[in-house]
Structures are given as C-alpha cells and as structure tokens.
Amino acid sequence: MPRISDQPTDLEGPLTSGRTRTKARDGLPRRLSSADRERSIVTAAVTFFAEHGFEGQTRELAAILGITQPLLYRYFPSKDALIERVYQEVFVGRWDPFWEQLIADRGIPLEERLIRFYQSYAKIILTPEWVRLFMFAGLKGLDFNGRYLRLLRERVFERIAEELRIALRRPSIADVPVSNLEIEMIWALHASIFYLGVRQFIYRLPIDGNVHDVIAAQVRTLLGGIAAVLPETP
Template sequence: MKTLSKTRRPAPPREQQRLDPTEREAIIAREAVSFFAEHGFEGQTRELARRLGITQPLLYRYFPSKEALIERVYQEVFVGRWNPSWEKIITDRSVPLKARLGRFYREYAQVILTYEWIRLFMFAGLKNLGLNARYLKMLRERAFEKVIEEIRFEYGRPSTGDLPITVLEIEMVWGLHAAIFYLGVRQFIYSMPLETDVDSIIDAKVATFLGGVRTVLPAKTSP
C-alpha cells in the first residue's frame, strides 16, 4: 500500500530584521570602514548598501552624503582609536625616556599597523580628502611636541616653552614615526611580511633615534 508523503508548505519569507537606529548606524559605519579599506574612497555607496543588504536610500537616511559617511570613518578609525593614556606615557618622567618611547610606539603600533588603518590612511592621502592633514596635526600636538619636550629635558636642553621647537627636531621625530608607519605599508600595501616581530623593530628604531637626535637639539644654555 502506497503511503502518501506529506507536502511541506514553503516557509513564509523572513522579514528583514528591524534594528535599533543606533545599532543600524554602527553597523553601517563598521562595514564602511571595511569597504573603503578594500576599495578606497572611490568605492560607491550603492555597492556598500548592497553588501549591507539594505537600500541606498536607507543608507542615506543615516548618513545624508558620502562625505558624512567618510567623516564617520575618520572619527571611528583615526580619532576614536587614539588612546589619551599615550600622552601620559610619553611625559611620565618616573620612567626612563627610552622605555617610555618604546612603550608608546609599541602600543601605538598595535592600533595603526592593521589592514584597515594603513590602507584608509593611504587612500585618504591619494584622494586628498584633508583627513591626513587633520590627523597629523593632532599627532603633532598630542605626541610629537611632547616627545621633543621630553628629549630636551633628557639632554638638559631648553624647554620648548622657552625656545620654540625647530624644524629639524620635528623632522627627526617624523623620521622615527614614519619608519614605524612604513612597517604597515610593507605589510598591507606591498604585501611583504616582516621578518621579525614588530616590538623588536620598534625598540631598535627608538634606540637608534635617541642615539642620534641630540645632534639637532638646541645648544645647552650657559649656567
């Protein structure tokens, strides 16, 4: 005797999950970070919306323009990931300067030496969006000027409050910073893996920097 098989009714279509607006906005921002890191800022919001599984009009409900979305990416990646405690690390004179700079740059490297950070920074510069200039201004004020003040104190030179920072001093700190940033360029732009661990490279670069920087410092003041 033939048994009749039960026919299954098709499952009703699942409704698109309704999200809290704040949560939806955060999801869009996170995906935008990933999307622009992969495609550059030439990437189209239409494609980003498709990846998110939403319509472009819905995306624009949260971010009214592509420029607003890029600004959110800047705030998320470059401003939001800056750790204010780094400034205290640099200026804590209870710790030897070499150890302070080594710690600061090791922690800083953990934030910036990533696929997203390096590629977004490079793409922003190529697109001339002005984001790089804003970030580097912040970097100079929060880190570079403090590093120079601490170096002057270490070697008994005039305070930056008494004698302005020189162009050569800034250039030397730029050189150290750029050398560490370049480790990320090698990995995420040139696809060249590092042959030793980042911390060892940073410690060596800091030691080399401190060994030579005194040659560009202002002369000691007469007693």
C-alpha cells in the first residue's frame, strides 16, 4: 500500500494529500509512522501556503490534514518552524548541485551550457508552489528571498560571469572583480525566466511558445550583448 507521501498533491487534484491515515490491507485505517506523518504535514503545508499565502492559519492546515492543531505542533513547535521547513523543502531541497558543475564544464560550448542549465532549472522553479511561495514570501517580508538570492549569486551568477569572461577572453574575476553591471545583465536573463512562471501562475496567462525555445532565445540574447559590459583585456 503506498505511503501518504507518495499520494498526489493538490497540483494534480484536490488538496487531500496530507491525510494522516491511510488504509491497511484489511480496509481499516492505520496510523502513520512519525516520519510519514511529518512528511504528510510538510507536503500539505507546501500546497496550503502556496494557495493561501503565509497568512494561512495552522488550524486550517490541521483541519485539512485531519489532525488536531496541538498534534501538528508536536512536529513543528511553531508556525515559523513549519514555514522554515517549507523553505528547506522547496528552495533548498530542490537545488541540484549538478547545475554548478554544468556551468563550469568548459568541455561544452558556453551557449549550450547555459541553455541546458536554465532549461533544467526552469523545470524546478516554473511550478505553482515554487513561484507562489517565492512571491508570498516577498510580500510577507520573510527572509526566504534574500537567502535564496544570495545562494543564486554565489553559486550561479558569479560562475556565469566567470565563464562569460573566459569565453570572450576577458580578465578572470580573480584579477578583476565582477562588476554590478555584469551581475545585473545575468539577473535580467534569470528574471526573464522566472517571469514566465509569474505570468502563468500569478497572472494566469499562458506562455506563448515552447518554454525551452524561449529560454534558448533569452540565453542567446545575453551572449549577443554581454561583451559590452565586460572589462577589456589589458
């Protein structure tokens, strides 16, 4: 019998994935293990906060799960603790270290590397829960956004800046520090891809064309103009 964490979320149907009981083979309900119950709470919390924002009340979440609010707090002692777990689940847990290796793999042409990276990255971020949670966190003033964007700058943006310089035979970042303008140009590419999710999951507007084709065009646009802001070789 599948565990509760294997059931579909409300992105595939009604929000019922967090139910804390499932059926044993004899058809009678059985209690979840502590690990499965915790997982069911986190899974439901991701969907719940993506729908209602972080103003959503834990008593409503508990009712959806079919448990009491005190039981929910046995697993997460505060709403802030649950929200932090949602951050770890969605923004940290879905990060793929391979992206960093791909960006730096000079055995692959830079254009291909960037297209492959952003197409893979888009599969993670262009989802209703990722986009909506990120937007709600910003509106609520949580530190999700700041932490995640620092992660992006350190692990992605500065790596891309270095690879752009190497490809265009410009000084390494080790010799000439990356400029704010370079980072802004990479930001523009990154933001344009995130905006595809905003259009779809916030504005409810369909994306015109194939996402992979759009990403490839955006990467080529960056590569076609970035030379103007890179430092010149002495």
